[in-house]
Structures are given as structure tokens and as C-alpha cells.
Amino acid sequence: MQLMEKFLFKIAKKWIAGDTIDDALLSAKTAYQTGRHAIVNKLGEYHTSKKQIQNTIEDYQKIANSFRKWKIRGAISVKPTQIGLSISQRQCYKNLEEIIRRTRNAHVFIWLDMESSEHTDETIELYSSFFSKYERLGIALQANLKRTEDDLNHLIGIGAKIRLVKGAYKEKSTISFRSREDVDKNYIRLMNTLFKKGNEFAIASHDEKMIKKAKSLSKKFPRKFEFQLLKGIREDLKFELVKEKFVVSDYIPYGTNWLAYSIRRIKERKRNILLLGSSLVQLQRV
Ligand SMILES: Cc1cc2nc3c(=O)[nH]c(=O)nc-3n(C[C@H](O)[C@H](O)[C@H](O)COP(=O)(O)OP(=O)(O)OC[C@H]3O[C@@H](n4cnc5c(N)ncnc54)[C@H](O)[C@@H]3O)c2cc1C
Numbered sequence: 561m562q563l564m565e566k567f568l569f570k571i572a573k574k575w576i577a578g579d580t581i582d583d584a585l586l587s588a589k590t591a592y593q594t595g596r597h598a599i600v601n602k603l604g605e606y607h608t609s610k611k612q613i614q615n616t617i618e619d620y621q622k623i624a625n626s627f628r629k630w631k632i633r634g635a636i637s638v639k640p641t642q643i644g645l646s647i648s649q650r651q652c653y654k655n656l657e658e659i660i661r662r663t664r665n666a667h668v669f670i671w672l673d674m675e676s677s678e679h680t681d682e683t684i685e686l687y688s689s690f691f692s693k694y695e696r697l698g699i700a701l702q703a704n705l706k707r708t709e710d711d712l713n714h715l716i717g718i719g720a721k722i723r724l725v726k727g728a729y730k731e732k733s734t735i736s737f738r739s740r741e742d743v744d745k746n747y748i749r750l751m752n753t754l755f756k757k758g759n760e761f762a763i764a765s766h767d768e769k770m771i772k773k774a775k776s777l778s779k780k781f782p783r784k785f786e787f788q789l790l791k792g793i794r795e796d797l798k799f800e801l802v803k804e805k806f807v808v809s810d811y812i813p814y815g816t817n818w819l820a821y822s823i824r825r826i827k828e829r830k831r832n833i834l835l836l837g838s839s840l841v842q843l844q845r846v
Contacts, residue, residue, distance in 0.1 A: 565819075572822035574792040576603065577814040581622055584814035587791065588632045591810040595802040599671060599788065601637040603815035606646045613651075616642050617659055624663035635669035637811065640683050649682050656686060660694050667696065674700040676729040677736070684711060691720055698762070702727030703747035704736045712750055716757050723762040723788060724750055728824050748773055755781040762809070764788035766797065775806075790825070 577587035577600075588598030600623050607613050620636050627634040638659065644651030659670065672687055674680065687699040699720060701708050704727030715722060726743050727736070737743045747770055754761045755777040763774045766789055778785065786807035789798055801808045813821055 568819065568822060571826070572818045575790060575813065575822060575825050576818050577791065577812050579814065579816050581619060581626070581814070584623060584812055585626055585630050585632065587812045587814070588627075588634050588810075589630055591791075591812065592632050592634075594799070595808070596798060597786070597807065597809040598632055598634040599637045599809050599811045600634060601639070601673070601811065601813045602642070603813050603821050604642045604817035605639050605675065605820065606641045607644070608646050613642070613644050613655060617655055617662070620659050621662040624666045624668040627666060627668060635671060635809070636663070637671040637673050639673045639675055640679060640686060641675055645679060645682060645686075649686070652682070653686060653689070656690060660690070660697075664694075669696045669698065670694075671698045671723060672700065674702055674725070674727075677705060677731050680705070680707070680711070684715070687715075687720065688718060691718065697721065698723055698760075700725050700764070701750070702729075703750055704731060704738075704743045706735055706737065708746070708750060709753075712753055716753070719759075721760045721762075722754065722758060723764050724754060725764045726767075728828075744769065751777065754785070755783055758783065758785075760784045762786050762788045764811070766790070766794045768797065771797065771801070775804075778806075793825075 577583040584600045588600055591598045602616055602619050604612070604616065607616065620638065623634070624636055638656070640652050643655040643659070663670070672683060674683055683699065687697065691697050699715065700723040701712055701715070702725055712722065724747065726747055737746055744767070747765070751763065751770065751774060761783070763770065763785060764787075765771065771787065774785075774787070786809055787801050788809045788811055791810050791812045798808050798810070
């Protein structure tokens with residue numbers, strides 16, 4: 561490993577389970593032992609090699625079929641571009657169908673992660689065509705996109721299971737809310753709609769303001785929903801939520817393809833950039 565990569569990996573280990581399926585299952589088991597469910601994601605995106613895509617499908621099959629043996633309450637979360645969307649929508653459709661076929665007997669819930677806005681339409685189309693045939697399927701929607709209010713209403717209309725996130729991709733100002741304040745406002749607006757009209761959804765955020773608002777909405781509109789948080793972030797909050805008897809899922813990424821994911825996490829918070837800086841200094845000392 562290059563020096564820079566080595567040092568980034570040291571930081572990334574906070575957010576990822578490790579390289580292998582067993583690392584992911586172990587991490588999921590630990591989450592389960594602290595009263596949480598697990599959502600396992602194999603790292604990697606924009607795959608165009610058939611071999612890479614096939615390996616990803618096989619990994620998800622192994623994971624989904626191991627949950628029962630490992631006594632884990634788990635789901636999997638798939639990025640459309642890791643199963644062929646970068647080749648064609650048809651390939652992605654075929655591969656999602658294969659994952660569903662290979663995991664069907666394990667009754668595992670499958671989430672579709674939402675990637676950058678160039679894939680939003682295709683991902684929603686993919687979701688809509690499968691959800692009518694396979695109900696244990698959810699989709700992420702991003703509050704930073706102006707279009708999401710319409711998407712949310714349309715998807716609630718077909719009974720979709722939605723994970724609401726703020727959005728991890730930088731988008732053009734013509735299609736997105738850029739300030740933190742506007743994204744938060746939209747998140748709250750969308751969350752209100754979910755509690756009023758949705759069911760079986762996920763509030764995926766580490767933001768205490770959003771979590772507090774969700775808790776108060778849940779008193780007014782009792783719905784089946786869960787909180788979802790990323791591995792390694794706000795463990796204190798997860799512990800509190802479990803104590804308060806909310807359903808909490810830990811999103812657990814694993815795999816060797818950790819760089820893009822880790823950079824997204826680092827950029828999300830000033831303190832992470834400081835962490836990066838101090839680790840660099842330490843590394844130079846060694
Ligand atoms: C389960 C789950 C699934 C997701 N799936 C998707 C997806 O499919 N598509 C997509 O675009 N995005 C996804 N995201 C990422 C999401 O869009 C945000 O980028 C990310 O969650 C940060 O936003 P936030 O809601 O936590 O709020 P922010 O406003 O970013 O942060 C609020 C507070 O949370 C804490 N926090 C947030 N991030 C970090 C961090 N990296 N390290 C330490 N503390 C932090 C800090 O205390 C911060 O002040 C997902 C997030 C989660 C939790």
C-alpha cells in the first residue's frame with residue numbers, strides 16, 4: 561500500500577467492517593448484540609467489469625444467506641452502479657433480479673442506495689418495476705434534491721418503503737438545495753410527509769435535530785419506521801435510541817473498495833478533516 565493510502569485506511573477503519581464477508585457479518589453480529597439490526601453494503605460503485613459485478617452478486621447472496629446462521633437481523637443495501645447500471649439499465653435490472661432470486665429464501669430486505677442525480681430516474685424506475693413483484697425492497701431518497709418532494713409523493717402512492725437521507729453527492733444548484741439550512745428544511749418537510757402518509761420507512765441521519773423531530777412526529781403519527789445510522793458514527797445516539805425502544809439499524813460497509821466511501825465520510829464533518837490532519841502528522845512522526 562502507498563503511504564497515503566495506508567494512512568487513509570487507518571482512518572477508514574472507523575467506518576468500515578473490514579475487507580471480507582466475515583468481517584461484515586462479525587460487525588453485524590456485534591450490532592445485533594447491542595440491540596440493533598444491520599444493513600450490509602459491499603463497497604464499490606460504477607462497476608463495468610462483468611466479473612466484478614458477478615462477485616458483488618455472489619457476495620450479497622452469501623451475506624443474505626448467512627444472517628440466519630449467524631443469528632443476525634440483517635438487510636443488504638445495493639448500489640445500482642455496482643450491479644450494472646453503469647453498463648445499462650437492462651443489465652442492472654437483470655442483476656437485481658438475480659440477487660432477489662438468489663436471496664429470496666432468506667427473506668432478506670434489500671435496500672437500493674441512491675447515487676448521484678444522473679441515476680435518480682433509472683433507480684426509481686428500477687425500484688418501481690421490482691416493488692410490485694418483491695415487497696421486501698426499499699429505496700433511498702435524498703433531501704438535497706429539489707425533485708425529491710415529487711418523487712416521495714409518487715413513491716408513497718405505490719406503497720414504497722423509503723429511506724430518507726440528506727444526500728451524499730454534490731449536485732448543481734439548479735437541481736439541489738446547497739445550504740445546510742435549506743437541506744435540513746426540506747428533510748423536515750419530507751419527514752412530515754413520511755409520518756403522515758408513509759409506512760415502513762427509515763429516517764437515516766445522525767443529525768440530532770432530525771432525530772428529535774422524528775421522535776415527536778412518531779408520537780403524533782404512530783408508524784412502522786426505523787432509524788438508520790452509519791457504522792462508527794454517533795454510537796451514543798444509537799445506544800439512546802435502542803434504550804428508548806426505537807428500531808435502529810447500523811449501515812455496515814465492507815470490502816477493499818473503501819476509498820470513495822471514506823472520503824465522503826471525511827468531507828461530511830469538519831472534525832473528520834481535523835482527524836485526517838492529526839493522523840497525517842502522527843504518521844509522519846513514525
Ligand atoms: C443508513 C444511511 C444510509 C445512507 N444512504 C445513502 C444513500 O443511499 N445515498 C446518499 O446519497 N446518501 C446516503 N447516506 C448519507 C447521507 O446522505 C448523508 O451524507 C450523511 O448521513 C450525513 O448526513 P446527516 O443526516 O447525518 O447530517 P449532517 O448534517 O451531515 O450531520 C449531522 C451531525 O451528524 C454527525 N455526523 C454526520 N456525518 C458524520 C461523519 N461522517 N462523521 C462523524 N459525525 C458525523 C455530526 O454530529 C453532525 O453534526 C446514508 C446515510 C445513512 C445514515
